[in-house]
Amino acid sequence: MSLPSKFTSAILTTVIGIGSLSTTGCFWGVTTLGPNLLPFSIPVPVxxxxxxxxxxxxxxxxxxxxxxxxxxxxxxxxxxxxxxxxxxxxxxxxxxxxxxxxxxxxxxxxxxxxxxxxxxxxxxxxxxxxxxxxxxxxxxxxxxxxxxxxxxxxxxxxxxxxxxxxxxxxxxxxxxxxxxxxxxxxxxxxxxxxx
Known part of the structure; x- marks a missing residue:
C-alpha cells in the first residue's frame, strides 16, 4: 500500500465514523427535531x-x-x-x-x-x-x-x-x-x- 492509499483510507474511515455518529440520532450536533441541548445532552458522571x-x-x-x-x-x-x-x-x-x-x-x-x-x-x-x-x-x-x-x-x-x-x-x-x-x-x- 502506498502513502496516498493509506491517507485515502484514513479519510474514508473518518468520514464513515462521522456519518455513523450523525445517523444514530443520539449525538448533539445533528438533532434537528425537538429541543436541542447541544453539549449539555452529554451525561456528566457524579x-x-x-x-x-x-x-x-x-x-x-x-x-x-x-x-x-x-x-x-x-x-x-x-x-x-x-x-x-x-x-x-x-x-x-x-x-x-x-x-x-x-x-x-x-x-x-x-x-x-x-x-x-x-x-x-x-x-x-x-x-x-x-x-x-x-x-x-x-x-x-x-x-x-x-x-x-x-x-x-x-x-x-x-x-x-x-x-x-x-x-x-x-x-x-x-x-x-x-x-x-x-x-x-x-x-x-x-x-x-x-x-
Missing part, C-alpha cells in the same frame, strides 16, 4: 459521595426538618408529646456532630459497633397562643430529649504502622428537640365560615 449527600439532605428534610401542624388541644386531656426521636434521627444527629462515614479503606477506617441508645425526656411544655404567618393562631409544643448513645468505637489505621484502636465504653450525648404546632380556637367553625 461521584457517589455527592449523590449520597443529596439523598441524605432530602431524607433529613422530608422526615425531621418540618414541624407538623396538629389540631387544637382538648381541655382536660394530658398534654404530652407523643413521639420520642427515632433511632435513625439520633444516629443522623450523631453523624452530623461526629462523622464516621467516609474514611479510606485500609488506610483509616472508623466504625461504631454495638450501639445502644437511651432516650430521656427532659422538657415538655407549650408556649402561649400567638399568630404565626400563613398558619394563623397556634401554640408551639416543645419536647426536648437527651439521647445518650453507648457504642464501641473502633478505628483501624493502616499507615504508617497498621494498628487498631478500640474504645469499648464510648458514649456521646445528643440533644434532640421535637417542636410542633397546635391550632388554637374553633378551627372547623373558621373553615365553615370562610366557605
Amino acid at each position: 461521584t457517589p459521595y455527592l449523590q449520597k449527600k443529596k439523598e441524605d439532605e432530602f431524607w433529613q428534610h422530608e422526615r425531621y426538618d418540618r414541624a407538623p401542624i396538629l389540631g387544637p388541644l382538648t381541655s382536660g386531656a394530658d398534654i404530652v408529646a407523643l413521639d420520642p426521636p427515632s433511632d435513625d434521627e439520633v444516629m443522623r444527629a450523631l453523624e452530623k456532630a461526629q462523622p464516621v462515614q467516609g474514611g479510606f479503606p485500609f488506610l483509616h477506617e472508623h466504625n461504631r459497633n454495638d450501639v445502644r441508645i437511651v432516650k430521656e425526656k427532659i422538657a415538655d411544655y407549650i408556649d402561649p397562643p400567638r399568630v404565626y404567618p400563613l398558619i394563623g393562631p397556634a401554640q408551639q409544643h416543645h419536647a426536648h430529649y437527651k439521647c445518650t448513645v453507648y457504642y464501641e468505637d473502633v478505628r483501624r489505621i493502616g499507615w504508617p504502622f497498621p494498628h487498631t484502636l478500640k474504645d469499648e465504653d464510648a458514649r456521646e450525648v445528643i440533644y434532640v428537640d421535637h417542636n410542633h404546632l397546635h391550632m388554637v380556637g374553633n378551627v372547623e367553625g373558621a373553615i365553615e365560615s370562610e366557605l
